Amino acid sequence: MKRTPSVWLKWLLVFVLLVGSTTTATAAAPATVAQARTVYVTRTGKHYFYSRHDRGLNHAKKVYAVSLTTAKKRGLTLAKTSKKKAAKKKPAKKKRVVKKKKSVKKKTTKKKVAKKKTTKKKSAKKVTSKKKPKVKSSGTYIAGASRYRVKVLNKNRPGFSKATLSTRKGAWQKYGRLDLYNRATPANALLNRKLMPKAKRQALYVNPTGWHNKRIKSGWLYNRSHLIGYQLTGQNNNLKNLITGTRQLNDPGMSKYENKVAAYLKASPKHYVRYRVTPVFKNHELLARGVKMQAQSVGSNKIRFNVYLPNTQAGMKLNYVNGLSKVAK
Template sequence: MMLFLLLFAIVVLGLCCLPAFRTGLKARRIHVGLVVFACLLLFIFSLSALSDSHSDQALHKPSQTTVRKKADQSDKAFSSTVSSSSQASKQASSKTFSSASSTVSAVKDENHDFQGFVQKPLSFRHQKQLQLASLDALGRARNSHIQLRNSDEPAVKREPYLNYDPAGWHNYRFFYRSHDGQTKMAWLMNRGHLVGYQFSGLNDEGRNLVAETAWLNTGNYVGTDVENTDSMLFYEEGLDNWLSLHPDYYLDYQVTPLYQGNELVPRQVRLAYVGIDNQGRTLPITLDAAKEQEGNGDARLVYLNNQSPNAKLDYQSGRAVNTVANGHSQAAVISSSKPVANPNTSTDPHQRIVYVTGNGKSSVYWYSEDAMPSNTNKSRVIQMTEQQALDQHKWHSKTEP
């Protein structure tokens, strides 16, 4: 473009000076000199213009590069976000639930060295919601979450018996000391519901059951103690009462077992609860328990230990040892769902181990598993002392030598 203007200027000057060539030689020389001088000026001006043009381009290039880099970084950031979101969606979609898919993912609890689900209230939908996480590779229940009104509670009475054995299930009749100082016996473990039947209406549902002590479940060795804040029963009763006092409001209740590594039995159970009014606004619920602490979304959290004062649990296997002496031995070895290979052959009924089928419900007992009928379900054979069997009005099988 600048070259074109230079040539155009020379042509114009030449035409302007054309009349000078018709005059004298001296005049022509003067005009030719003026033309050459003008051409030099135009040439110098053109070079300067071209230099400025290149300088401008050089100044603009870094700016364009910076913009391009920022755009590339934005594209990468967006791509990374989409990729992360897609991966999270895939992970979330891989978890199956009973009624609705959940966006809650399995993470390590921040306050405990246990594996558990994130505590977060469900989105409000003006209807009952129940979400049960699928069993993991070890067959462990992982998370139960419900949102309901008082009118959504089940009207049908719960069946008294459960058949499903949760991961790590073993049971024992152990000695304990009662309030009056007497040494008595009681079953150590319960098939514990995460979200209680009074809310969920679920009874024999494996995704909602874990092996937990009677002390954790009901607050007592035998029967119930609703005042025991170490038990789930205390909080379940309090939340049930809250619902009855607020029939138009919802309760959001999440119960998460907390496992350490690959242990089959949870060391703790985390409760999370919050009220929701009919506009979807959260309402803190306080049950006046020292264990309560603040959680996400106005929820209250409670961590309860899966233990019993009369026993020491092996959370890896689910087995336990009695820590209360019975007057005949320092530790009472009672029952297990998987009997030991070599039974105690002592003739003392307080020491001799016997075997009872049907999870201990059979009316007869055996000294040896080998003497049982071939079709016996050995997974439901329970150990106890012969004296315990006699106290339950059982008798020795007549078919065993």
């Protein structure tokens, strides 16, 4: 019976030791975690920093690495720069979601632009597929569209000298000599109402160079074309004033400009027009390639032009060497 109390005392001591060790272990645990975290401080500073390269330590002469618990025991607080860095690390996931949405929008816009470009290219090909009339070096012309085209020269300025625009000697007309191939050369005049004929024109019977006329679908292929129109000077069967011209060259080509000049001259006896028509031949060809028409009203610009009219006919292939022709294919 005496031994029992000693046994109980032993068990009590063991129990007390076990309880004390667990409480001391739990109490010491947070202290060891705090001691494991290394922070950076200065000798006289009031704050501690998580990073050695924090901008708050840029001007410090010496920096010491201590445990977090040591820093707190000294009464140091966390620096503001370290707080900002810790706060910035969290919202990284939201930015990634926004970037994915933007990339999807860019892909859709690129596809729409590519479709528009392809439609433009197709329309451009259709425009360029139209056929244009061709001029061959052999002296033949293949006419394309039926529309007659006139080319404006020198911005429509005729370029006559002041001396030839003088009206002191009154109206006059001059025709160049025929060349070695009996072709007409430039015709010049200072036109006035006095030169205009009053009698009806007689039928033309002389044949200029390259005259090989024939019937086509639209009528006669060629006309005996006056360089200076009959209604302006009254010159008719004058080989120096005639060339072989297509119907298109004669009308609507030259007659359009001749009618404007005639209307201006008829309006007043004081109206004068300096006038020049030049047939354009190439090498020894007998059929003119076209004519150059120049006109300038004296004292005004009511009549003023400088144009080139081609000697062509729609749907016909002309041989400018001799004036022969055939239907264009």
